[in-house]
Amino acid sequence: MxxxxxxxxxxxxxxxxxxxxxxxxxxxxxxxxxxxxxxxxxxGGILSPLYPWRYPDGVSALAAWSQARYEGLCQDLWRESGVDPEWTLSGLLMLGVAEELEARRWAERWKAVLEVFKGSDPRQWEGALGEGAGIAGLWMPEVAQVRPPxxxxxxxxxxxxxxxxxxxxxxxxxxxxxxxxxxxxxxxxxxxxxxxxxxxxxxxxxxxxxxxxxxxxxEPVQGQMILFRGQPGLLSKMIMGRGYYLIPRRDGHILAGSTLEYTGFDKSTTAEASKELREAAYTLVPALKSLPVVHQWAGLRPSSPxxxxxxxxxxxxxxxxxxxxxxxxxxxxxxxxxxxxxxxxxxxxxxxxxxxxxxxxxxxxxxxxxxxxxx
The missing domain is CATH 3.50.50.60 (FAD/NAD(P)-binding domain)
Structure with missing residues (x-):
């Protein structure tokens, strides 16, 4: 037993x-x-809550503890399995964020590295960004990612x-x-x-x-995502804007997500969601228009109150x-x-x-x- x-x-x-x-x-x-x-x-594998200051302290505590240990965990798993989880220190650039005071207070409490910028062209941070991406935002250089599969x-x-x-x-x-x-x-x-x-x-x-x-x-909350196939180098940072995110993988693929849908246990993908995600991605990074979408999928998040x-x-x-x-x-x-x-x-x-x-x-x-x- x-x-x-x-x-x-x-x-x-x-x-x-x-x-x-x-x-x-x-x-x-x-x-x-x-x-x-x-x-x-x-x-997606972003190793940070999205807009982390909006979450209760209980979430921040778990995230901060995990972030400090994730690289070591991935190294252990790689050594044990021969499979690299691709822990990558990409940094997270969040555009169009107006909650500067809340973000600063959160960063001070949790000892997170956070830089505020406003009134400047975000393309100085990430050259692939489009003009409509937004002019105010936050840069979190210590946010890493893993590749969940x-x-x-x-x-x-x-x-x-x-x-x-x-x-x-x-x-x-x-x-x-x-x-x-x-x-x-x-x-x-x-x-x-x-x-x-x-x-x-x-x-x-x-x-x-x-x-x-x-x-x-x-209860389940559905999220749909799409994947662009590209070459490494188009995008170096993870980008968050208007509620959507882009995650560049080491091999050049770029993941765009995600929807938030209350559809029970239904994991069906839709053309409407694909269009929504593509349009959001093109606004953030216009060069994605030239890349093929090679996959669309959905997952069910375990929502709690x-x-x-x-x-x-x-x-x-x-x-x-x-x-x-x-x-x-x-x-x-x-x-x-x-x-x-x-x-x-x-x-x-x-x-x-x-x-x-x-x-x-x-x-x-x-x-x-x-x-x-x-x-």
Whole structure:
């Protein structure tokens, strides 16, 4: 019997599995499809919240902790797997930002390097920018990026090397609970016994818990993106403008994103979204008009009411933990979230304050959980 079963094989689930395994626990990870193929694969990989001063402190704390350690984590994963997650210090240039005072206060509190510019041509910062890109903005030189498809592939191979049992194509259908204590996970096949279960199912986390009568306010929010194929050198910095972003990859591809759509679990792409993203990209960098769009896709972000994830143990069911609800900041906050979850589960003192991320304590979360007996 494993020490811990983790439901969900995205970035959050795999990083949690890695941290727990490195701490000496035997871990089994269940993934309904293939590991790393949902929002973790689809994300842009900017290692900062977009307009970070607009988020609660709980998000900033996770992001700051992760940013300081991301390069080292990527080096470890590269060494373990042979796959380079492409951690790249691109910097983030945000255009048309009027919240100078809020941004400065945020930067001072979190010791972030931030430069304000206004009334000057932003093309002195990035030559490919168009005239309509905006004349006021912020420059954050210490913001890096990773390439999520490579990041999750490196993680998957790392887990194999560490000996984590990864079961793909295995859908969790319910939690096994006896006397308000976790005893395992029911699946479409055989049940998996365990005294500790972590739900890290991304946008599906609320649904997974609802099937066991437990309420967690995490719902899907769709984001569509497109990818331009180009040559390295057209764009050197990540660009944010008018709510859209451009991310240059090392091989010359440029990712443009993203939409924000409340469509349930629908991941369909649309021509309307493609047009919206192309027009936004052309406004920021006119030279993109000459590049082909080679791919369009959609991912489902795990939205929580204030964008603060839930990390910790259920208040009434012993052995049930959750690591979900990161909304648009899953990639940047994942290392901190996984380490905080590890510390809570192992009852260690953490360098991160767990208070902002406690499981929502409502009547439904305390008393309506359906007990299922093992078979």
């Amino acid at each position: 494993p020490d811990v079963v983790i439901i969900g094989g995205g970035l959050m689930g795999m990083l949690s599995a890695r941290e727990l395994c490195l701490s000496g626990l035997q871990v089994t990870l269940l993934e309904r499809g293939q590991t790393g193929q949902e929002a973790s694969w689809a994300g 490579r990041m999750v592939r490196a993680l998957r191979q790392s887990l194999e090397k560490l000996g984590v049992e990864v079961l793909e194509g295995v859908k969790a259908t319910g939690l096994l609970v006896r006397n308000q204590t976790i005893t395992g996970v029911a699946t479409q096949g055989a049940s998996v016994a365990a005294e500790r279960v972590v739900v890290a199912g991304g946008a599906w986390s609320g649904q997974i818990l609802t099937e066991s009568g437990i309420h967690l306010p995490v 204030k964008g603060i994830p839930y990390i910790g143990e259920h208040p009434a069911i012993k052995g049930l933990y959750v690591n979900a609800g990161h909304f648009r900041n899953g990639v940047v906050t994942a290392p901190a979230s996984a380490c905080l979850l590890r510390d809570i589960l192992l009852e260690r003192t953490s360098s991160l304050d767990p208070a902002p991320y406690v499981f929502p304590c409502s009547p439904s979360s305390r008393s309506n959980s359906k007990e299922r007996r093992e078979v």
